[in-house]
Amino acid sequence: MLKKSFLILSICLFGFSVIAQESGAPEKGKESFEELDKLDQGTNLERKQYKNISENNKDRVINSIKLLTIVTANFGDEVADSKTALEKIKKDYQIVLRYYYRRAYIASGKAMVALEKDITTLLGKFAKSYDTKTQNLLAECADTITAQEQAQLVDTSTEGVKPVVPYREIAEAQQKLRIAYGQLGLATDMTRDDRFYDAIVHYRIAKDYGIKILSDFKEQEADKKAITDKYAKDLVDNKNQIASQNTK
Structure with missing residues (x-):
């Protein structure tokens, strides 16, 4: 019994000794x-x-x-x-x-x-998050443009009806979306090469174009503001800045 008690005490003292050594270890670089x-x-x-x-x-x-x-x-x-x-x-x-x-x-x-x-x-984890958000945003842009094209077809086929969105605006949106997807493609290529810093730069550019597309299709200022409010944090981040608490 005495031997067991001594053994337990020895183990405890050894454990405390190790902890003391670890806590007293100098900080790295010091x-x-x-x-x-x-x-x-x-x-x-x-x-x-x-x-x-x-x-x-x-x-x-x-x-x-x-x-x-x-x-x-x-x-x-x-x-x-x-x-x-x-x-x-x-x-x-x-x-x-x-x-x-x-x-x-x-x-x-x-x-x-x-x-x-x-x-x-860590940059790779953020790049993955940026990719998901950018893909979703540009898909929304593509759907919006398609809806506007279809609406225009109906309007131009109806006697006496003037298209709500002129073809020129649709064409401009299409061009912006092509550029946005081009930036997304560059970001994807850089992600494959583990160039996550550069990838995030291109994801941001793609998002900028996407947000602009959605905003431009809105006629009322209140509707435009709703878009910019929805993506307020993204717009600030795209400028490589930290969003304020009010923006978040």
């Missing part, structure tokens, strides 16, 4: 020089390569974090755990810079590579 030296082991060639990665990829990472900050603020509720993932990305970028400024280039470069993978993953 290790002692001795610990940092262990993390930064490698050849001179590796040091140069990872230094270049840290320096050359910096602007791309900053731009990606800016984009993620905007899209997460606007549509974060549509992508599960995106806000938590973004916070981790921002903290990991701080770690990259800590290592870099401490001249631990191998540690910095490796952290940068891992960071970019996380950025790509």
Whole structure:
């Protein structure tokens, strides 16, 4: 019985010891020089390569974090755990810079590579969300144009009836929709190549055209406003800006 009690006590003390060690572990990028030296082991060639990665990829990472900050603020509720993932990305970028400024280039470069993978993953999730919304919006535009064409056929076939929507406006809408689908096609191609940042740019352009098509077909200002209100957050996001709480 005494041996069992001693064994249980030993296990508990060991567990507390591990927890204490973990809680007392230095924050990444703030290790002692001795610990940092262990993390930064490698050849001179590796040091140069990872230094270049840290320096050359910096602007791309900053731009990606800016984009993620905007899209997460606007549509974060549509992508599960995106806000938590973004916070981790921002903290990991701080770690990259800590290592870099401490001249631990191998540690910095490796952290940068891992960071970019996380950025790509999150951008990919948002790109998928953008794709769904853009597909639905452009399908609505196509249906609206088709309905206007059919209505015009009836109007022009009826004696004494003037078409509600002139053919010129329908033709302009058709041209806008072709451009929008062209942008959607570019976005889809870039998504296949994991170029999610660029894909989101083209999804936004496609949405801009789609919203304009729906708005232009409305005659009354109140109806036009209803369209812009419905897509208010998208219109702000298309400008690469964060929508205000009133817009949301």
